[in-house]
Amino acid sequence: MASTFPDYYAFLHISQTATTEEIRTAYKKESLRTHPDRLTNATPEEKRAATERFQAVADAYYVLSDTTRRREYDSLYSTRNRRETEPDVSSSANFFAQFANMFGGSTAGATPPGRPDADNVFGDVFEELLRPEVQRHGPWWSWTGGVCGAGIGFIVANVPGLMVGAYAGNRLGAIRDAKGKSVAAVFGELGGNERAQILKALAMKVLGTAL
Known part of the structure; x- marks a missing residue:
């Protein structure tokens, strides 16, 4: 069964003690590696998988780059065991479906119910x-x-x-x-x-x- 809680630290390949600048740097690297537009000859399935991964990386940056969102995420993260926080990209969509309200709902540049738009995150950074x-x-x-x-x-x-x-x-x-x-x-x-x-x-x- 797919994990229902994403390990955003694993998505960005950083530690739980990473600084804001380290999070930003990690996002830059991972978003470039996972950006679906670099796959010019990909099959529809490969494109879909890359798009999901790119979105999950944007989700991770959106949550961890903000002090308040990160604190709220960490409080949930600390209650999960290792098996529940495997870096399964599909878990990120589930996370926003379940916990978006704790971030105050939709925000500027986000798509309901509060999940960030990956292209806008990429463009901003x-x-x-x-x-x-x-x-x-x-x-x-x-x-x-x-x-x-x-x-x-x-x-x-x-x-x-x-x-x-x-x-x-x-x-x-x-x-x-x-x-x-x-x-x-x-x-x-x-x-x-x-x-x-x-x-x-x-x-x-x-x-x-x-x-």
């Missing part, structure tokens, strides 16, 4: 590293603005107008890129191969090796 990679691979509004501005400028003033219009449109588009969407949202809109390339670049920065 990796924002500083992810933003330049996302902008390099997918400056959607900058390109769109540039093309539209160039077209209007050419109609108004031929080639000189095209150049001025392209620049103005590009700058307006860049503002839209910066303020219109979160890094996680833009990352999710990229193609599968582009996401895999970004994850590989992040792995080199965080792990020192490509996935």
Whole structure:
């Protein structure tokens, strides 16, 4: 029978005395290793298993990175025997179904009944590293603005107008890129191969090796 209580310390491969910074570092490593978007040629079953693992790692970080949530989790953890806290990823969903209310229910960026959104957790933690990679691979509004501005400028003033219009449109588009969407949202809109390339670049920065 699958465990009904997840061992979040085992999910992140850390000790129960880990510091907040150690928890954050562990999450970065495990989320990159388990991110389903790096499996470009995976079968549906492999993709599903990776997605479950990626979500469970996000759950572990969500609980352990917050002092109050960690204290409440630890109080439950201490009452379980070793057999009940095996690192079975399916136990994480059961945990949130049973105990989400002790975290105050749904929170910003979470999906009912309080379980965090794995993509948003990933985007928040990796924002500083992810933003330049996302902008390099997918400056959607900058390109769109540039093309539209160039077209209007050419109609108004031929080639000189095209150049001025392209620049103005590009700058307006860049503002839209910066303020219109979160890094996680833009990352999710990229193609599968582009996401895999970004994850590989992040792995080199965080792990020192490509996935």
